Amino acid sequence: MKLVRYGRLGREKPGLIDEDGKLRDLSERIADITADQLPPKSLAKLGRINGKRLPLVKGRPRYGVPWNGPGKIVCIGLNYVDHAKETGSPIPDQPIIFLKANSALNGP
Numbered sequence: 001m002k003l004v005r006y007g008r009l010g011r012e013k014p015g016l017i018d019e020d021g022k023l024r025d026l027s028e029r030i031a032d033i034t035a036d037q038l039p040p041k042s043l044a045k046l047g048r049i050n051g052k053r054l055p056l057v058k059g060r061p062r063y064g065v066p067w068n069g070p071g072k073i074v075c076i077g078l079n080y081v082d083h084a085k086e087t088g089s090p091i092p093d094q095p096i097i098f099l100k101a102n103s104a105l106n107g108p
Contacts, residue, residue, distance in 0.1 A: 018051035063107040
């Protein structure tokens with residue numbers, strides 16, 4: 001099972017992709033996918049849902065950011081040797097840390 005958010009921009013609904021690759025509407029079970037559903041216990045609870053019993057989503061809706069309300073995004077640059085070589089950069093002695101705004105996220 002894969003958790004997703006789908007629908008028009010700003011009006012996304014929670015969903016899941018079942019073992020057959022079909023999109024199912026999860027909004028009867030949870031209002032949205034937020035950080036509250038991401039800890040292991042909460043994910044385990046969602047994992048027990050039988051996706052085939054959820055309504056099938058018809059058509060090909062737009063996919064959004066996977067969860068609602070992401071905080072800051074902390075990134076590590078050149079974090080493996082091949083990447084440094086690809087960019088022609090020296091291998092750093094210390095991690096290169098940078099931030100991205102959460103508005104940089106988009107759906108797949």
